[in-house]
Amino acid sequence: MNKNEKDWIDITSGVNVRKCMRCGKCTATCPSYAEMEYHPHQFVYMVEKGDIEPLLNSDSLYKCLTCFACVERCPRGVEPAKVVEAVRLTAVRKQGNNHLIPDQIPAMLDDDMPQQAIVTAFRKYTK
């Protein structure tokens, strides 16, 4: 376990993961549940344990839609999406670790695709 990495994720998220009471409501309400290898409650639990490496390497980071359903519905105010965001940023802030590069964009577009989708994806997937 990399203590610095855990501390940095806690600082980045601003979340106290120890408030979690393991009810699983975040995961139950997550629209990306079926697509995720690690679910919102696992992000919270694994960050608490310092078991961060599997999260950093998982595609689950890019399945979160940032819809804030888990943030809104957590009965303990843990705000799991902020934990996912902090782990995702820890991954993409490393040089060469961007999940999306500009050259990939043209193939993803059609005539109706709003700019909003492109800028949002860049904000989420790259640094």
Place this chain on the structure above:
Amino acid sequence: METFTYYPGCTLRTKAKELDTYARAAAEVLGISLVEPENWQCCGGAYTTATNEVSTKLSAVRTLMAGKETKGLVTVCSACHNVIKQTNYDIARNEAMAVKVQRYLGLEEAYKGETMVYHYLELLRDVVGFDKLKEKVVNPFKGKKIAAYYGCLLLRPSKALAMDNPENPVIMEDFIRAIGGTPVIYAQRNECCGGYITMEDKAQAAKRSGAVMASAEEMGADMIITACPLCLYNLKKNSGSDMPVYYFTELLAEALGLKEDGNE
């Protein structure tokens, strides 16, 4: 006539012109003057909740500061609205963030969240008033069953957005009543459409947007309305449903007699 600062955002200039044009036209009829700030920048589309990141929040702060000169800042796009309100909420509560932004932008005084931010729907509810809007309607949507789609960005996180009850919102339904339509309540109205995942995973976007449309259709909707260009895209292109999807400003303009089309 009351004057507000109006921030259209990137998509309203290109793929979502209807959302913008009819918002401006309707405001004029409703006695609201909307002034667009010069040289505005894209809001970024998504707010990062990271506490140690400031550069991605600067364009929203610049927009907020432009809003200080009028009665408030008005946004229409759900994404701009979300980014700007979350920025405003955080900077008002986080002295360190306010100081960092001040130094970064070279401001004489720190910006601390003074600007009042309104989504266009809030402008209709809180400044114009739905009763007054109703009086101005010349072309009511009589007998039309209209499903309001909130998605995620308009309502959440509710602490920062403070627009309506995040689980049982009424603002869009009240809007639908004001323009003479019948609102349809359905389970998926405040669940995510898939958002930007459409860029790399069409199947997931199809699953989410399909669930939204199916839920509205099941409750008997004739059409669905949204304030978000990306929701509109997903619901139209990825859902597999052919139920009509409109921006709420299109219906507003039609009800006020500002848009050709006729609704019977």
